[in-house]
Amino acid sequence: MLALVTRVIKDNxxxxxxxxxxxxxxxxMYVAFFPSVSENAAQLQEAFKSYPESFFKAFSINxxxxxxxxxxxxxxxxxxxxxxxxxVIFVLTYGSFTIAGEIDRGTIEVLLAQPISRTKxxxxxxxAGVILILAFVFLSNxxxxxxxxxxxxxxxxxxxxxxxxxGFLFSLSVFSVTTMLSSLFSSRAKAASxxxxxxxxxxxxxxxxxFKVSVDNLKYLSFFHYFDHSAALIDxxxxxxxxxxxxxxxxxxxxxxxxxxxxxxxxx
Amino acid sequence: xxxxxxxxxxxxxGETRAVDGISFEIxxxxxxxxxxxxxxxxxxxxxxxxxxxxxxxxxxxxxxxDAQAQSAKLKxxxxxLSEEDNLYQDWTGQEHINLIKRIRGGKTRxxxxxxxxxxxxxxxxxTLSSGNKQKLGLILALMHQPKVLILDEPTKxxxxxxxxxxxxILQTEVKERNTSIxxxxxxxxxxxxxxDRVCVLKAGKVVAIESISDIKKKKLYTxxxxxxxxxxERKKLxxxxxxxxxxxxxxxxLSVRGEIKPVLAKLSKLNLKDLEITHASLExxxxxxxx
Numbered sequence: 001m002l003a004l005v006t007r008v009i010k011d012n013x014x015x016x017x018x019x020x021x022x023x024x025x026x027x028x029m030y031v032a033f034f035p036s037v038s039e040n041a042a043q044l045q046e047a048f049k050s051y052p053e054s055f056f057k058a059f060s061i062n063x064x065x066x067x068x069x070x071x072x073x074x075x076x077x078x079x080x081x082x083x084x085x086x087x088v089i090f091v092l093t094y095g096s097f098t099i100a101g102e103i104d105r106g107t108i109e110v111l112l113a114q115p116i117s118r119t120k121x122x123x124x125x126x127x128a129g130v131i132l133i134l135a136f137v138f139l140s141n142x143x144x145x146x147x148x149x150x151x152x153x154x155x156x157x158x159x160x161x162x163x164x165x166x167g168f169l170f171s172l173s174v175f176s177v178t179t180m181l182s183s184l185f186s187s188r189a190k191a192a193s194x195x196x197x198x199x200x201x202x203x204x205x206x207x208x209x210x211f212k213v214s215v216d217n218l219k220y221l222s223f224f225h226y227f228d229h230s231a232a233l234i235d236x237x238x239x240x241x242x243x244x245x246x247x248x249x250x251x252x253x254x255x256x257x258x259x260x261x262x263x264x265x266x267x268x
Numbered sequence: 269x270x271x272x273x274x275x276x277x278x279x280x281x282g283e284t285r286a287v288d289g290i291s292f293e294i295x296x297x298x299x300x301x302x303x304x305x306x307x308x309x310x311x312x313x314x315x316x317x318x319x320x321x322x323x324x325x326x327x328x329x330x331x332x333x334d335a336q337a338q339s340a341k342l343k344x345x346x347x348x349l350s351e352e353d354n355l356y357q358d359w360t361g362q363e364h365i366n367l368i369k370r371i372r373g374g375k376t377r378x379x380x381x382x383x384x385x386x387x388x389x390x391x392x393x394x395t396l397s398s399g400n401k402q403k404l405g406l407i408l409a410l411m412h413q414p415k416v417l418i419l420d421e422p423t424k425x426x427x428x429x430x431x432x433x434x435x436x437i438l439q440t441e442v443k444e445r446n447t448s449i450x451x452x453x454x455x456x457x458x459x460x461x462x463x464d465r466v467c468v469l470k471a472g473k474v475v476a477i478e479s480i481s482d483i484k485k486k487k488l489y490t491x492x493x494x495x496x497x498x499x500x501e502r503k504k505l506x507x508x509x510x511x512x513x514x515x516x517x518x519x520x521x522l523s524v525r526g527e528i529k530p531v532l533a534k535l536s537k538l539n540l541k542d543l544e545i546t547h548a549s550l551e552x553x554x555x556x557x558x559x
Contacts, residue, residue: 003370011358106354110364110408112320113348114371117340265321 001116001124008128012094016132019090023140026086030078031147034070041067058210062230070148070155071233079163079229083140087171088199090136091129095178096192098125099261103186108266118262122183126254129175137168156236163232169246170227174199176250180257183264199223223249269332271296271416271448272317277326279312286312288472289326294450294465297442301459301480302452304469310452311351312472314420317450318348330416344372347414349405351421351452353398361389361396361404368408378411384437385430398425406434410441417441419451423458431455435462489528489545494519496541508534 037044044067055061059080066072099122102108111121141164148155178195185191202222209219219225226242272294279287287309294300304310315321317328319339328335333342355364365378382389385403393401402425409417422438423431435458441447453459459466460480468476491510495518505512505520510531514521518541524531528545535543 003367007367011356105357106350106352107356109318109320109348109350109352109354110356113318113343113346113350114368115340115342115344116371120340263322267315267321 004124100182100191101188176253180253183257183261297446301463301466308469309472347409357394492544494542
């Protein structure tokens with residue numbers, strides 16, 4: 001199994017490096033921007049006052065800290081849209097390939113012809129994905145450290161651990177859903193587009209629920225509601241419900257994917 | 269002990285009966301050919317044997333183990349070659365070999381096979397010709413010295429010289445290691461040269477399982493007869509009870525199924541100048557099943 005895990009990680013190294021490079025550039029850009037944003041905080045806050053209240057609610061914007069500390073600034077500029085989008089792209093790309101991609105290309109036969117059970121193949125692919133996600137989460141969050149030093153910006157390091165934990169749980173849930181769909185379908189495109197569709201619906205539900213009180217409960221159907229970056233970065237807090245939902249979805253989808261892969265016919 | 273035992277295997281895809289009650293046994297050290305036109309159920313049978321597909325009914329035992337329940341353990345002893353190019357396009361041949369060595373462990377003999385097949389393992393698969401991809405597939409199937417080989421079109425894409433090398437390798441496997449080989453093929457001359465027995469499939473069902481020597485003795489003959497003088501009228505020839513394939517200026521070409529002695533006895537009463545009998549090729553026998 002270890003042979004397969006290392007092989008999968010090796011196969012994804014170029015993809016990892018390319019993504020990591022994009023991530024580091026984003027972080028650099030935001031940290032480099034922050035000193036000038038902070039200097040003009042009063043004017044920017046004044047300008048934002050004309051925005052409707054629901055806009056701030058929809059994107060979890062805390063005006064008090066948005067321009068005055070880096071945690072608040074990154075929470076809005078980086079973690080509200082850019083970070084989840086980049087992570088979702090990475091997870092969908094890798095997750096949809098785990099099983100459906102191998103069937104699509106026919107390469108699953110190379111693995112299935114070896115004395116290794118389907119359960120082990122599945123866990124090897126899953127474990128490799130978790131390792132890659134951990135590496136991405138670490139890099140996408142902790143790469144802020146050298147840039148804060150470079151631009152002499154204050155940052156509470158504990159918040160990095162909290163947002164990393166929350167980011168990992170969010171990514172694990174998306175990965176588990178995608179892997180389950182990848183086990184059900186023989187086409188990578190089908191698995192990726194369905195997982196992408198589910199996430200878009202979740203994102204829209206979360207936004208709608210914040211604009212209309214009558215559909216407020218819809219937010220509970222969305223991963224993006226539980227990915228409360230603002231609470232993690234500013235208050236250094238993750239809700240118990242978010243942990244339970246992310247872990248529950250991950251466990252359920254991972255096991256459902258495993259059962260589907262073990263039971264299904266594989267014809268390349 | 270039989271190496272492979274397939275009993276009443278059925279696999280349906282909706283309304284399509286891809287494999288419909290197939291049964292056969294393969295002895296240890298036997299090369300068993302699996303013949304049939306496209307869509308006859310050859311690859312479906314192989315995928316069930318490899319546990320890629322789960323049969324709807326029936327049983328597959330390989331080396332005494334259940335091919336579904338004990339699939340992973342069993343594959344330690346199986347070498348498999350797919351009909352399709354199912355290799356990782358961005359890997360080199362050596363990377364494929366290394367992964368399989370790490371998964372399987374134990375003694376391997378890839379160097380010997382690389383030399384025999386004249387294969388360069390350092391090139392990426394996407395740059396290889398179809399023949400070289402087939403060579404790599406064969407190396408991966410044979411390198412761990414399996415007791416059973418399951419090969420789907422083993423010489424597909426290879427030139428005649430390499431086909432000959434592959435036949436030699438397969439025959440050496442049987443001689444030196446008593447390997448049992450199950451191979452599907454469209455190449456009838458290859459089956460004729462290599463296999464001990466052959467199974468012919470039609471629309472998911474077995475239509476014949478016979479040894480190659482029995483097939484050759486299948487009593488399908490082509491007889492060329494030349495007359496001393498004019499060719500007799502058709503009415504007179506009706507008594508021969510044979511099929512006339514072609515009329516020549518001074519003779520006839522006949523196709524004879526079954527025992528040839530009674531036909532020869534009847535022919536001897538005709539005014540013959542010359543006679544030539546040939547055994548039908550495997551291809552002609554094969555076609556008999558589908559006409």
